[in-house]
Amino acid sequence: MSKLLQCKIDVTKIDKKLLFVGKKGTYLDVNVWINDTPDQYGNDCSIAQKTEKGKDPIYIGNGKFYQAKPVQMDANDSPSEKSDLPF
Numbered sequence: 001m002s003k004l005l006q007c008k009i010d011v012t013k014i015d016k017k018l019l020f021v022g023k024k025g026t027y028l029d030v031n032v033w034i035n036d037t038p039d040q041y042g043n044d045c046s047i048a049q050k051t052e053k054g055k056d057p058i059y060i061g062n063g064k065f066y067q068a069k070p071v072q073m074d075a076n077d078s079p080s081e082k083s084d085l086p087f
Contacts, residue, residue: 005032005045007063014049015058031057038064 048057
């Protein structure tokens with residue numbers, strides 16, 4: 001089953017010298033670390049801009065696994081026994 005990560009990236013931290021042009025656009029290489037457990041802020045992943053070998057990564061964001069909010073039903077919302085459906 002696939003999972004959705006919702007992430008936020010601080011674009012002001014991106015080192016624009018490391019952007020590169022490809023066939024269909026301008027690209028940014030990133031590394032994404034999926035944490036075994038959420039950090040103190042509830043983040044499930046960290047995102048860093050990939051840098052040259054031997055240089056420290058540039059942390060640009062983080063993310064959390066998407067969790068749908070549970071739908072709350074009132075007692076009046078329960079389906080009735082009688083229906084207009086033909087089946």
